[in-house]
Amino acid sequence: MTSLVSEMAEARSRWTGRPLHQWYTPEQARSRREIAMFEQAARVADEDFGRAFRDLMGGGVVAYPLAWANRRIELSDGHWCITGIRFRGLDVTKPFVDVVATSLPPEADALARLADAVVPRYAAFAPLALRVDAPEPAVLVDAAREHPWFAGASVDQYAVAALVADLRARPRHAAYDRVALQESEVDHAQRACARLYAEAAARRPDLDMWATPSTADELQDCAAEGLLFTVTVDGVGAGVVAARRDDDRAMTGLVVQEIVLDDVHRGRRLAPAVLQRLVDELPGGDGDTLWGTIHADNQPSLRNALSTGRVIVGGDVWLTPPGLAGM
Known part of the structure; x- marks a missing residue:
């Protein structure tokens, strides 16, 4: 799993907001991305996690435990992504596919290729949308809305942060x-x-x-x-x-x-x-x-x-x- 964590952390580099690259050295930033990806990597093809998640959600329409685990999906152009089925607020009527990490860049054209490969694999769950953790959410939404595939793109939530030392100096x-x-x-x-x-x-x-x-x-x-x-x-x-x-x-x-x-x-x-x-x-x-x-x-x-x-x-x-x- 160590190699998968490392691969995911490297891919997340260009999906990480600019301030984090400024606050941390490259080594520190990579270490923090690895920490953030560790649990998600552990859930890839993890039947025990999938079974527990399925049971938490009441069984749902899909019985196979691995369908509920995170998946690594190889794309036809040589890129890859790590995805998983999720439910907004743990509401079974609001399924979506979470794109945890991908080697593709945070660009609308690239995400259209990703969606084309990913969505059919989750058809049994009838997901309502895909979710990505973007470095500049509003920028990605603006670009996505101009793409014929993503006219309904929107920001779900913003992550906001500052160094504690900087906040104290204000x-x-x-x-x-x-x-x-x-x-x-x-x-x-x-x-x-x-x-x-x-x-x-x-x-x-x-x-x-x-x-x-x-x-x-x-x-x-x-x-x-x-x-x-x-x-x-x-x-x-x-x-x-x-x-x-x-x-x-x-x-x-x-x-x-x-x-x-x-x-x-x-x-x-x-x-x-x-x-x-x-x-x-x-x-x-x-x-x-x-x-x-x-x-x-x-x-x-x-x-x-x-x-x-x-x-x-x-x-x-x-x-x-x-x-x-x-x-």
Whole structure:
């Protein structure tokens, strides 16, 4: 499997956002890509994984376990790809094919050739779309929409990140002194998140398509690292913010697990100050990033992330070749 991990990591180089190439040496960047690809490589032709995934999804219409495992598909032009069947939000009615790695470049013409080879192999699952992790999601979407195969291309979510050291060096936000963080118990934070997400969902019924409250296990991971907090504004409880270590997407660092404010404080330009307070609490070793993913429809959160110094380092793109219904 070592050779497959290495091959996938090399292929992911040109699918990795420019900032990551700037933050890490070539050796560091490759090591991080290998870490990111290890689990996916292990799932290639893994019957045990396929069986477990099939059973998790209730069996579905395909019984053969290897159909549920990741696959290496050789393309007719000598290129290859690693793919796997997935389900958005683990919803059996929303299957898609995840393109984990490919030797092809992130270009519409190349992806049309890939789709032509890949889609028929997953016909039994009736996938709605393909998903790729692109270095510049909006750029790929613009190019794909001009291609006859991908008129319905769209960004699913952006990955945003910055080096913790760079975030600490930035000027403090105007609301910084009004915001404070207090360590929180898991039960309290979970109840608060459930309430705050319910408030938001009352205004945005489709919220669960792109944002759901953190689970108790996720919040426990944050608490174990001393990074689960109640947010106060002017001494009044206002929400929850949390982070945990997660080396993924070819980065080492910490992910923003949760940031949610109540209706009283939402929309008042407080989130940037909350994130700066969170940064103050991060351990942040050399090369550590603070990263997260933000749904393309969640423009307020994306603006907040960018305003605090994080940048788009990649993201997931939906591609809908002919014959697929689209996500």
